[in-house]
Amino acid sequence: MMRKSKVMIMLSGLLLLVSLYAIQPSDVFACSCAGPPEVAESLERSAAIFAGKVTRIAGPAQKLVMSSADPVHVTLEVTEIWKGELNPVTELTTAMSSASCGYDQFAVGSEYLVFASAESGRLATGLCDGTKLLTAAGKELSELGAGYPPKAASAPGETGSDTLAEGMPPSEGQAADQTFMQRFFLWGAVAVLMAAGLWLYFWRKRKRNVK
Numbered sequence: 001m002m003r004k005s006k007v008m009i010m011l012s013g014l015l016l017l018v019s020l021y022a023i024q025p026s027d028v029f030a031c032s033c034a035g036p037p038e039v040a041e042s043l044e045r046s047a048a049i050f051a052g053k054v055t056r057i058a059g060p061a062q063k064l065v066m067s068s069a070d071p072v073h074v075t076l077e078v079t080e081i082w083k084g085e086l087n088p089v090t091e092l093t094t095a096m097s098s099a100s101c102g103y104d105q106f107a108v109g110s111e112y113l114v115f116a117s118a119e120s121g122r123l124a125t126g127l128c129d130g131t132k133l134l135t136a137a138g139k140e141l142s143e144l145g146a147g148y149p150p151k152a153a154s155a156p157g158e159t160g161s162d163t164l165a166e167g168m169p170p171s172e173g174q175a176a177d178q179t180f181m182q183r184f185f186l187w188g189a190v191a192v193l194m195a196a197g198l199w200l201y202f203w204r205k206r207k208r209n210v211k
Contacts, residue, residue, distance in 0.1 A: 031101035033128035037115075039143040042130055047118035048084030048162070049144070051134055052076030053111045055089075060096060068097035074106050076114070080147035084116075086162045088150045092116055092123035101126045105133070113137040123162065 042049065055077055060070035071093045078086050092114065095102025103125050106112065111134040116123040125131045130140070 031098055031127055033101075037128075037130050039140050042115050043083060043144075045117075046083060046115045046129070048086060048116045048123055049082040049114070050078050050084065050086055050090070050116075050150075051080045051111060051113050051147070052078045052090065054106050054108050057106055057108055066096075067100070068095065068102070069100035070096045072096050072102065072104075072106075076112070078150040079111070081150060082144045082147045084162065086150050090123065090150075090162055092125055094125050098127050101128055103127050103129070103131050111135070113140055121162075 037045075053076060054074060056075040058073040058075075060066070060072065072095070073091055073093055075089060075091050078088055078090050094104075094106070096104065098104050104127075112131060113134050114125055114131045115129040116125045116131075117129065118124070132140075134141075
């Protein structure tokens with residue numbers, strides 16, 4: 001009887017833990033932005049600010065369980081830069097869906113004003129960074145003023161690398177990705193513990209019946 005009580009207490013605790021996370025779906029499945037950042041703020045916190053035309057969009061590989069935080073790779077032809085030293089063709093990533101703070105409005109052939117952060121030397125942007133269609137960025141372009149062109153194209157057979165501002169904090173989209181992964185592993189651990197507890201309970205019950 002004592003062993004049964006311990007098992008039930010353990011299962012009750014695990015169910016309570018699951019319920020605590022279940023009532024907070026907004027932290028995982030929704031993105032909330034404080035509002036579009038001011039240009040002065042973006043100039044300070046962004047690793048790169050540039051205008052470019054999207055030439056290619058590569059979505060995440062198909063898998064059994066897809067996440068709104070899965071990365072999408074966007075290739076752009078850079079036309080003007082206000083921060084950072086970029087190649088004429090630059091790639092950045094964003095979360096697949098706005099639910100995970102991804103900027104999901106990129107379209108091949110359209111031009112954008114991009115505010116990007118950097119992580120491990122790679123560009124990334126998100127819903128809360130201020131990236132938008134170039135045609136809708138009149139106010140930002142006016143405040144940014146004149147920019148400068150991208151770096152000279154690399155010689156045939158060579159691939160250059162973008163030079164980004166170092167030490168930039170991850171974007172809100174990247175923070176959401178990290179939170180999602182932390183919750184994912186936690187739920188996995190809880191599921192394993194619950195399965196182990198149930199197996200132990202029924203095993204002991206069956207053993208007593210056999211006796």
